[in-house]
Amino acid sequence: MKRILVTGGAGYIGSVLSKKLVEAGYDIVVLDALIYTGVGVDALQNHPRFRLIPGDIRDLDLLKTALTGVDCVVHLAALANDPSAELNPALTRQVNLEIYPALLNAAAATGVKRFLNMSSISVYGVSHNENLTEDDPVNPLTEYAVCKARSEAIVRASNRDDFTTVSLRCGTVCGWSPRMRFDLCTNTLTAYAIVNRKLAVWGGMQKRPQIHIGDVTNYLLALIEIDKEVGGKIFNAAGHNTSVREVAETIRAVMKGAVELEDGPAREDERSYTVSSEKISRELGLTPEFSIKDAVAGIVDAHQRGLWCNPDDVLYHNVKRMAAMEKAAAC
Template identity: 30%
Template sequence: MTQDQTDYLKGRHVLITGGAGFIGSNLCEELLNNEVHVVCLDNFATGKRENIQSFLSHPKFTLIEGDIRDLDTCKAACKGIDFVLHQAALGSVPRSIKDPITSNDVNVTGFLNMLVASRDADVKRFIYAASSSTYGDHEALPKVEDTIGKPLSPYAITKYVNELYADIFSGTYGLNTIGLRYFNVFGRRQDPNGAYAAVIPKFVLQFMSHESPFINGDGSYSRDFTYIDNVVQMNILALCTQNQAALNTVYNTAYGQRTTLLELTELLKKHLSKFDKDISKIAIKHRDNRAGDIPHSLASIEKAKKLLGYDPKYDIDSGLKEAVSWYWEHLK
């Protein structure tokens, strides 16, 4: 955070829903390191207590264990709050295909509860985790915020509905909102375990165990992989911007660089081989493409640069170097 951002947030109270999750806990850490009051709301369905363990003794940190599907819990959490960073959601396209009802309950009903609670508590700004999945079947690259396609999964539908609700609450109730369309975020504290683990931590764990990771398809599918520190920067910019033209809209939150899955595995092997040279020899296996996956994803970040002053510091290579070092230290 810059000194101006620290000064602006001094004495403010920020609620982070999903604060024990991967992105949420990194946001908690950044704000606490700058002496901002943080309230974390999490039901620990996907968040982990170890992610916030070191914050529990911080005098400016408050944990509320609760579920955003309960409106009373949301209202209690919003009391005295200046800003909301809404990260709580059930991620994963495959999870939403397997269980669309729960994904909808958390991602739509929970989101609406948080909007209502924020409105009623006179929250100054509501910043929320949107998703690149909203672009759906729109094939043009790079992805530009005002042009989307048809959603390809229940998860994508829920994240698009979030944007529609945020827009209504801005126009109807005057609640300032900013949506951040995350593109394949990775980095420290991202869980490598479980059926719905993201590709990078999952591959890292497999390589460290000398297992061959599976790539869905031929490996030509590509993503705009985005290191966590870039995402933290975007959230802080969204919190602190004084540009009125920057409010009540959505932004791609990415680096603006496309990497194929095959390129990703080679980069992972390069960085992991510094710790274990045998990893460089591990072969890759292939299987069928996954339902609901889009072939390619690449963000235009021009809007965020222009309106928020976004300046991402980590490309895929430098981000993976940091992430791999963290995983090697914490998973070994």
């Protein structure tokens, strides 16, 4: 496959993936609404194999233009995370769910051979099970998770012999990106530790799946070309089942003890769940190459190089940016 369309390709995951795809020799088309600016792909703008199409995924004419000559679609465009989704549920449903039939039909009609869909382990909702697998029932509890679960079903139903569809359920992503987010667990804690030299750990024994952005993008890169039978399948990409306290201890270790950990009583929400990535390892041979420590070290290094300063800037927080844009539009 030679030409790849990455929807949301200027975003947190997309900007890292776009760079890797260009470096791997692909022709890349990015369709992105640029809600968080195009800073994530600024370094690619003059590359002969990179094209940025600013625009809304719901613009079907623009979508068809972006699909011209494309062999594979990596669909990342979404209103990402629960707070952003709850801010405007109607818009969330349009972008995160209702666009899917038109997007899939347009892709298949223009000759796209493979469609990779970004999903989330949030589809499992609250669970007391250990090592949840793809065979466990989904129980989405938020607007964001409901859209992800329903979109998986649409993607799976669209699979056929000449149109391969796959969904990747990711854990919470962490690590440095040129379109950085500081509203994700490890990223938030690392930034707070750098700025304040202390971290409050309220209990912190609950575990959540977290995956390095390098592994997410490597998995997507592999799924573009992998010739094993993947059509209609869903794969967990949970990364590491890590507690908040373990993340905090990792941050302190990376910063060579220059962070004070403040203990406090456990919060009421100490839900803990783990997710298994055994299927993607067994069937496709894909396993994490990067650790939580690597994610922390990358963020620390970016700060030392002057790539970020104020982690509270609205551009680093999806819901803050969305709220600011809605407020501006209402004026």
